[in-house]
Amino acid sequence: MPDLGLEVLWKGKNLIRLLGGLGIALRISLVSVLISIGLGTLLGMVRRKEKGLPKVIMRLYLEFIRIMPQLVLLFLVYFGTTRSFGWDLSGETAAVIVFSLWGTAEMSDLVRGALNSIPVHQYESAEALGLWEKQIYRYVILPQAVRRLLPPAINLVTRMIKTTSLVLMIGVVEVLKVAQQIIEANRMSSPNAAFGVYLAVFVIYFCACWPVSLAAKKLERRWR
Amino acid sequence: MEREVLEISHLRKQYDGQTVIDDLSLTVHEGEVIVVIGPSGCGKSTLLRCVNALEDIQGGQIRLHGEPISQKSRNLQQLRQKVGMVFQNYELFPHMNVLDNILLAPVKAQKRARREVKEEAMALLGRVGLENRAESYPRQLSGGQKQRVAIVRALCMHPELLLFDEVTAALDPEMVREVLEVILDLADQGRTMLVVTHEMQFARAVADRIIFLDQGRICEEGPPETFFDAPKTERAEKFLKTFTFERKNKSKSGIRPGEEKL
Ligand SMILES: Nc1ncnc2c1ncn2[C@@H]1O[C@H](COP(=O)(O)OP(=O)(O)OP(=O)(O)O)[C@@H](O)[C@H]1O
Numbered sequence: 001m002p003d004l005g006l007e008v009l010w011k012g013k014n015l016i017r018l019l020g021g022l023g024i025a026l027r028i029s030l031v032s033v034l035i036s037i038g039l040g041t042l043l044g045m046v047r048r049k050e051k052g053l054p055k056v057i058m059r060l061y062l063e064f065i066r067i068m069p070q071l072v073l074l075f076l077v078y079f080g081t082t083r084s085f086g087w088d089l090s091g092e093t094a095a096v097i098v099f100s101l102w103g104t105a106e107m108s109d110l111v112r113g114a115l116n117s118i119p120v121h122q123y124e125s126a127e128a129l130g131l132w133e134k135q136i137y138r139y140v141i142l143p144q145a146v147r148r149l150l151p152p153a154i155n156l157v158t159r160m161i162k163t164t165s166l167v168l169m170i171g172v173v174e175v176l177k178v179a180q181q182i183i184e185a186n187r188m189s190s191p192n193a194a195f196g197v198y199l200a201v202f203v204i205y206f207c208a209c210w211p212v213s214l215a216a217k218k219l220e221r222r223w224r
Numbered sequence: 225m226e227r228e229v230l231e232i233s234h235l236r237k238q239y240d241g242q243t244v245i246d247d248l249s250l251t252v253h254e255g256e257v258i259v260v261i262g263p264s265g266c267g268k269s270t271l272l273r274c275v276n277a278l279e280d281i282q283g284g285q286i287r288l289h290g291e292p293i294s295q296k297s298r299n300l301q302q303l304r305q306k307v308g309m310v311f312q313n314y315e316l317f318p319h320m321n322v323l324d325n326i327l328l329a330p331v332k333a334q335k336r337a338r339r340e341v342k343e344e345a346m347a348l349l350g351r352v353g354l355e356n357r358a359e360s361y362p363r364q365l366s367g368g369q370k371q372r373v374a375i376v377r378a379l380c381m382h383p384e385l386l387l388f389d390e391v392t393a394a395l396d397p398e399m400v401r402e403v404l405e406v407i408l409d410l411a412d413q414g415r416t417m418l419v420v421t422h423e424m425q426f427a428r429a430v431a432d433r434i435i436f437l438d439q440g441r442i443c444e445e446g447p448p449e450t451f452f453d454a455p456k457t458e459r460a461e462k463f464l465k466t467f468t469f470e471r472k473n474k475s476k477s478g479i480r481p482g483e484e485k486l
Pocket residue numbers: 239240244262263264265266267268269270271
């Protein structure tokens with residue numbers, strides 16, 4: 001049996017530390033996902049009727065956030081703000097800001113798309129029945145829009161969870177950072193630690209994202 | 225004469241400056257069935273959409289039992305509840321089953337008791353032969369079944385006026401009849417209806433009065449017999465000709481004269 005370097009996981013508190021790192025990553029994801037869903041939904045609803053300058057600004061914002069690698073954004077917010085404004089953001093705060101900016105931009109696009117994909121006839125037949133605007137949204141439009149929104153929104157959430165692994169670059173101690181620390185500390189005693197530890201990281205991230213996509217599949221099937 | 229349900233006077237409707245309905249006046253009395261026919265693009269759908277204020281209008285007035293209805297009406301929702309509309313493509317709500325489709329507006333907009341409406345809905349579904357489809361979803365129904373559900377959905381609001389816009393145009397031929405029979409049945413019950421259709425046989429059977437629309441104006445109107453058998457205007461005559469076909473050169477044996485059978 002080849003040495004997979006798994007034994008380092010059982011040494012001391014290594015596994016607990018890895019899971020602790022996952023906790024931080026998940027906390028960053030959770031906060032940013034909640035902010036993104038809230039703000040993104042509002043923004044998406046507003047953006048349906050946008051035109052003129054606000055439209056151009058939103059377009060630029062969205063393109064900028066999309067084109068920039070998340071890592072660059074992280075550096076920009078974490079180091080850039082310290083340099084330019086003298087702010088002393090914690091790595092976690094900087095991460096939440098970046099992921100929220102990103103998530104909000106993407107989410108607003110998804111929400112707008114989902115609302116626009118509901119045929120105008122659905123509004124009209126509801127109007128013709130004498131329903132009030134609020135009721136039309138609540139009972140006719142939103143339930144259909146949410147069903148269409150769900151798959152891409154879940155996709156966004158899992159991408160956000162995965163991308164939290166980047167925050168080690170700005171000093172937040174999350175999974176990958178802990179992993180590297182463990183590998184460093186055990187370089188002499190178990191040279192194969194890298195494999196075992198990264199395998200564990202893989203499993204941990206898998207366990208974090210899998211339930212999300214599983215739940216989404218289930219909902220989708222129920223609504224079909 | 226019966227009470228007036230709908231009075232359209234000097235209606236004008238424009239899309240981006242282009243006039244689609246031009247100074248159109250029409251009165252519909254209680255229990256009357258009016259069939260609107262005319263070439264494609266003459267403004268039939270637009271007329272119906274104006275009647276329940278799905279479109280804003282640029283001139284004239286539409287009154288429902290004397291009350292003006294337009295997008296500016298304060299009680300627009302209540303007014304629309306008095307007008308049932310059935311569309312060409314059914315427009316059922318795909319995420320709700322048949323019963324919920326029917327109950328939504330009576331329960332939420334009219335605040336009626338769910339139990340009472342459900343009883344009525346089931347009775348109406350029975351009447352159109354769909355009593356066992358109450359739990360089905362629209363995607364599980366045929367076009368004809370969906371259209372019958374849409375009719376029941378409109379009826380459950382207790383409308384005083386029914387609008388039908390080419391409700392069989394999207395159906396396979398063998399399903400057209402089941403829907404038209406429901407409408408004939410409604411006519412027999414004394415419902416007030418404004419019907420747009422391309423089914424001329426049906427128009428003749430169901431109409432009390434035919435309105436022939438051309439380029440946004442009423443070109444000719446009258447009882448169906450007169451209209452179909454002896455149209456007064458050239459336009460109407462020309463339009464009716466588009467529904468009959470004849471071959472110029474046909475002999476009894478199926479062989480053109482002078483041609484040899486192989
Ligand atoms: N939303 C719109 N914007 C601009 N023009 C429109 C719009 N809807 C309809 N029109 C125009 O108004 C005219 C009347 O359209 P309408 O749909 O009422 O015709 P119709 O008599 O119902 O025709 P059909 O028999 O093909 O259904 C047409 O020339 C059409 O191009």
